[in-house]
Amino acid sequence: MEKNKKHKVMIIILIAAVILLAGALVTVYIMSNQPKEVTAPDSAGVGGEIVDNWDPNIDNEPTHGVDDAIIPGYGNAEMKAGDTTLTLSIGNPSENTVGLFATLIVDDKELYRSPLLKPGQGITRIPLNETLEKGTYNAYVLYQITDLNNPDTKLNSVRSALELIVK
Amino acid sequence: MKVNKLLAIVLTGVLMVGSAISVSAADTYTLTQDNPTGDRDTEVTAEIKAPGEVWYEVAVPTKVDFGILNNVTGDADTQAFDIELIDKSASVDSVYVAVRDTTDADAITDATLSTKFFKLENETTGLVLGYDYLNETGASVLTETTPEDNNYNYYGIVDGLTTIGETYNCTLSLPMSQLSGKLTDEYAGVYTGTIEFYSRATVSAP
Numbered sequence: 001m002e003k004n005k006k007h008k009v010m011i012i013i014l015i016a017a018v019i020l021l022a023g024a025l026v027t028v029y030i031m032s033n034q035p036k037e038v039t040a041p042d043s044a045g046v047g048g049e050i051v052d053n054w055d056p057n058i059d060n061e062p063t064h065g066v067d068d069a070i071i072p073g074y075g076n077a078e079m080k081a082g083d084t085t086l087t088l089s090i091g092n093p094s095e096n097t098v099g100l101f102a103t104l105i106v107d108d109k110e111l112y113r114s115p116l117l118k119p120g121q122g123i124t125r126i127p128l129n130e131t132l133e134k135g136t137y138n139a140y141v142l143y144q145i146t147d148l149n150n151p152d153t154k155l156n157s158v159r160s161a162l163e164l165i166v167k
Numbered sequence: 168m169k170v171n172k173l174l175a176i177v178l179t180g181v182l183m184v185g186s187a188i189s190v191s192a193a194d195t196y197t198l199t200q201d202n203p204t205g206d207r208d209t210e211v212t213a214e215i216k217a218p219g220e221v222w223y224e225v226a227v228p229t230k231v232d233f234g235i236l237n238n239v240t241g242d243a244d245t246q247a248f249d250i251e252l253i254d255k256s257a258s259v260d261s262v263y264v265a266v267r268d269t270t271d272a273d274a275i276t277d278a279t280l281s282t283k284f285f286k287l288e289n290e291t292t293g294l295v296l297g298y299d300y301l302n303e304t305g306a307s308v309l310t311e312t313t314p315e316d317n318n319y320n321y322y323g324i325v326d327g328l329t330t331i332g333e334t335y336n337c338t339l340s341l342p343m344s345q346l347s348g349k350l351t352d353e354y355a356g357v358y359t360g361t362i363e364f365y366s367r368a369t370v371s372a373p
Contacts (some may be wrong), residue, residue, distance in 0.1 A: 056221040
């Protein structure tokens with residue numbers, strides 16, 4: 001009799017444990033489907049790859065004229081000495097109606113030249129054609145504006161200055 | 168005894184699974200520098216850009232077109248345009264914009280012009296016309312500002328755009344004295360030139 005009572009208690013404990021486990025699983029399922037905070041886009045793409053959904057990650061709506069071009073600007077960029085890739089978000093904002101060619105110039109040397117970037121296209125991992133030693137460099141991204149229908153036609157250009165820190 | 172063993176195994180499994188669930192439940196929302204307690208109601212109030220990201224955007228004209236020049240009696244033909252600060256992050260105090268001096272002084276021989284002017288060229292004949300940039304006060308950027316010390320001969324247009332949506336009105340001025348008495352077949356044609364702008368962000372010291 002006592003043995004049966006013991007068994008019954010153990011079975012009740014077992015059932016309670018299973019119910020607790022099921023409840024925990026349901027709770028986790030509900031919480032994991034809540035909307036998550038938006039984090040910055042991952043810039044660790046393939047070196048040299050042009051993407052079609054390039055985002056300058058700036059939220060304000062532009063109000064520029066139809067004959068204007070929106071050109072990105074920078075503060076600084078960082079890389080390690082000897083690296084052959086620089087993380088730098090170069091691109092043509094999707095609001096533009098012109099093409100852009102982007103050239104990275106460091107100490108008067110051209111380290112990268114992009115193909116034609118159509119509106120919305122960009123690159124975040126820049127393959128460099130030479131390495132740099134430790135130091136701080138004056139760098140520029142020279143954006144050459146072109147006619148999308150005739151990319152050989154050079155229009156105005158913008159030299160966006162930045163400080164390149166090589167560690 | 169068998170029931171005891173079964174119970175022990177099941178309880179051990181429940182405890183293990185429960186531990187795994189409590190670990191994964193901790194990362195269902197992101198802890199950030201502005202949200203260290205994980206409180207989802209905390210708002211991020213400042214956006215600091217990382218190196219290599221886009222810190223600001225400016226809008227500039229894609230081209231400048233003086234059209235057909237036929238007013239030889241006036242002082243200058245003018246073309247206005249705006250430079251606009253489209254966006255900037257909290258990392259940026261202001262954005263400085265300049266234009267590059269592309270003047271080839273030897274190519275501009277008209278005695279009525281100063282030696283430093285920006286250049287328009289007729290690609291067919293090679294003939295050159297000079298034009299100037301005027302800032303919002305009507306002063307020439309070539310006479311009012313000094314070049315950027317970067318070996319590129321940039322002349323400042325705007326000392327600092329600080330507010331998103333802020334615009335700066337510039338004027339290109341083509342002195343018509345260059346064409347006085349010269350509207351012949353020799354000077355007829357299309358004169359083109361390009362503007363190279365320069366932009367730089369000013370950031371606060373950390």
